[in-house]
Amino acid sequence: MTAALETIGLHKRFGALIVANDIHFRLDAGARHALIGPNGAGKTTLVNLITGRIPPSAGRILLGGDDITALPQAVRVRRGLGRTFQINTLFRGLSVLENVCLAVGEHHGIGGDMLRSLAARRAVLEGGYALLERLRIADDALTPVRELPYGRQRLVEIAIALGLRPTVLLLDEPAAGVPSTEIAIILDVIEQLPDDIAVLIIEHDMELVFRFARRITVLVQGSVLIEGTPAEIAADARVREVYLGEGHHG
Amino acid sequence: MHPIDTLLARHRFRAIELLPWLIAVAVYFVFGDYLPLGSQILIMILFALSLDLVLGYAGIVTLGHSAFFGVGAYAAGIYAAHVSGEPLSGLVLAACAAAVVGWLSGLVVLRTTGLTLLMLTLAVTALLAEAANKAGFITGGADGLQGMDIRPIFGLFRFDLFGRTAYLYCLAVLFLAWLFARRLVHSSFGRSLIGIRENTARMHAIGSPVRRRLLTIYTISAALAGVAGALLAQTTQFVGLTVLGFQRSGEIVIMLVFGGIGRLYGAFVGAGIYMIAQDQLAKLEPAFWYFWIGLLLVLLVMFARGGVLGLIDRILRR
Ligand SMILES: Nc1ncnc2c1ncn2[C@@H]1O[C@H](COP(=O)(O)OP(=O)(O)O)[C@@H](O)[C@H]1O
Numbered sequence: 243m244t245a246a247l248e249t250i251g252l253h254k255r256f257g258a259l260i261v262a263n264d265i266h267f268r269l270d271a272g273a274r275h276a277l278i279g280p281n282g283a284g285k286t287t288l289v290n291l292i293t294g295r296i297p298p299s300a301g302r303i304l305l306g307g308d309d310i311t312a313l314p315q316a317v318r319v320r321r322g323l324g325r326t327f328q329i330n331t332l333f334r335g336l337s338v339l340e341n342v343c344l345a346v347g348e349h350h351g352i353g354g355d356m357l358r359s360l361a362a363r364r365a366v367l368e369g370g371y372a373l374l375e376r377l378r379i380a381d382d383a384l385t386p387v388r389e390l391p392y393g394r395q396r397l398v399e400i401a402i403a404l405g406l407r408p409t410v411l412l413l414d415e416p417a418a419g420v421p422s423t424e425i426a427i428i429l430d431v432i433e434q435l436p437d438d439i440a441v442l443i444i445e446h447d448m449e450l451v452f453r454f455a456r457r458i459t460v461l462v463q464g465s466v467l468i469e470g471t472p473a474e475i476a477a478d479a480r481v482r483e484v485y486l487g488e489g490h491h492g
Numbered sequence: 493m494h495p496i497d498t499l500l501a502r503h504r505f506r507a508i509e510l511l512p513w514l515i516a517v518a519v520y521f522v523f524g525d526y527l528p529l530g531s532q533i534l535i536m537i538l539f540a541l542s543l544d545l546v547l548g549y550a551g552i553v554t555l556g557h558s559a560f561f562g563v564g565a566y567a568a569g570i571y572a573a574h575v576s577g578e579p580l581s582g583l584v585l586a587a588c589a590a591a592v593v594g595w596l597s598g599l600v601v602l603r604t605t606g607l608t609l610l611m612l613t614l615a616v617t618a619l620l621a622e623a624a625n626k627a628g629f630i631t632g633g634a635d636g637l638q639g640m641d642i643r644p645i646f647g648l649f650r651f652d653l654f655g656r657t658a659y660l661y662c663l664a665v666l667f668l669a670w671l672f673a674r675r676l677v678h679s680s681f682g683r684s685l686i687g688i689r690e691n692t693a694r695m696h697a698i699g700s701p702v703r704r705r706l707l708t709i710y711t712i713s714a715a716l717a718g719v720a721g722a723l724l725a726q727t728t729q730f731v732g733l734t735v736l737g738f739q740r741s742g743e744i745v746i747m748l749v750f751g752g753i754g755r756l757y758g759a760f761v762g763a764g765i766y767m768i769a770q771d772q773l774a775k776l777e778p779a780f781w782y783f784w785i786g787l788l789l790v791l792l793v794m795f796a797r798g799g800v801l802g803l804i805d806r807i808l809r810r
Pocket residue numbers: 256261279280281282283284285286287288
């Protein structure tokens with residue numbers, strides 16, 4: 243079976259620092275995969291490489307079997323690759339609904355439309371609003387994002403990515419800094435994602451990881467230390483040493 | 493009201509938007525002696541409006557917008573002096589010439605951001621100004637371009653000595669440009685420009701072809717600035733090197749910031765007040781004018797970031 247997403251020998255260095263070292267990584271359709279590792283291991287960098295935010299020094303990236311290594315970010319997104327950011331990357335001056343609708347509009351292919359009628363806009367707005375309801379932030383639909391508490395901003399971060407209806411979704415620490423009440427919302431939403439979407443989640447909260455993931459990859463200093471089922475990872479001595487042993491937030 | 497309807501309603505036409513046009517028409521009937529100044533103001537409003545599209549909406553910080561104003565002015569001027577005095581075809585030609593220059597320079601300039609972008613926009617203007625200076629045989633160089641004979645509009649409306657035709661001509665062109673700009677900023681495309689201004693990284697990450705969108709609005713804006721320049725050339729029947737000067741680039745930014753950027757009407761308020769104040773104060777003591785402008789800018793930056801319109805907004809919301 244073709245992988246939904248695959249990296250082949252992915253390599254990235256910042257000057258002398260190697261942050262991605264020969265990474266072979268694979269997500270199948272419907273995957274529920276967690277990427278863990280201490281801070282600075284290169285997890286965010288891997289997401290940036292996959293989405294094309296930064297170019298790799300070497301290696302290839304395949305999306306649904308097609309080589310996307312040379313494609314610009316926007317084209318990858320239109321082919322079904324969606325992501326969230328570890329650090330909120332939002333349209334702070336715009337309302338929550340407008341934030342999500344920018345994504346929904348691009349997904350509908352009307353983002354560059356100069357003349358389209360209000361009816362097309364209404365369809366986009368309704369799609370966006372439905373997402374807000376799903377993430378239980380519809381109350382704040384018209385609130386400027388910059389006025390929201392941090393936890394709710396994290397929900398907007400996810401809503402934008404979902405507005406793209408991705409087939410491969412990369413979540414970079416979606417629950418970091420989120421109060422426990424809202425973590426439940428995030429978990430619900432992630433668990434209710436359609437089965438055919440491949441999901442990769444970067445997360446430090448081990449409870450969340452073990453509840454969600456069917457496979458786990460451990461990244462240490464830019465290299466894959468081990469990949470396996472949650473049980474295998476929990477039992478692995480090296481993982482305990484480099485990661486779990488240092489406490490959850492390494 | 494449902495949030496969706498609230499949002500849609502924000503794009504609907506409001507009665508207050510008629511105000512500038514009522515004032516402009518009233519000026520025609522009440523201040524007949526001031527129509528030449530009136531035409532100048534309308535032209536600067538159009539120029540500021542074109543700048544608002546790139547600076548206010550797309551967040552492209554440029555100090556070189558007079559490049560397109562100047563190209564439009566010279567294109568219309570040379571066309572009128574050497575080819576035909578028909579004004580409307582001159583406007584179209586000016587828009588096209590400015591659009592081409594906008595597109596070409598945008599290809600280079602828009603690859604950069606921040607200070608580099610600012611310097612490059614300045615450089616483009618400086619290059620064009622020097623080219624206009626050197627090409628004296630066609631532009632008139634430092635003496636300016638003269639010998640235009642602008643024919644009546646539609647072959648009917650002759651440009652008169654009192655500037656009546658010129659005023660109405662500028663007003664009609666500005667009105668059409670405003671209709672177009674208004675449609676544009678409320679479209680999905682216009683919203684995506686705001687998205688780019690607010691967070692370029694996220695626009696990339698939601699699949700928006702950012703570079704192409706920026707180039708599109710830069711080209712459109714250049715065309716509108718070119719039309720403004722063409723109106724100046726046609727209504728004054730003269731083009732001097734100052735159309736390409738840094739001073740005009742800087743002044744237009746000041747006008748727009750003063751009125752309020754990214755609001756479509758900041759151009760009207762800013763250019764209107766600035767030009768009238770300049771006319772009145774310069775009569776007293778020209779050198780003093782820049783003192784007042786400087787003071788005003790300091791106050792604006794310290795107390796009213798959104799310009800006059802932003803200030804009004806805040807007062808109304810209290
Ligand atoms: N643009 C960059 N330039 C230089 N170094 C970077 C850059 N981005 C990340 N790094 C470095 O790469 C390493 C991996 O960072 P990151 O991918 O953010 O780790 P993680 O997400 O696993 O915490 C860190 O040491 C970080 O300082």
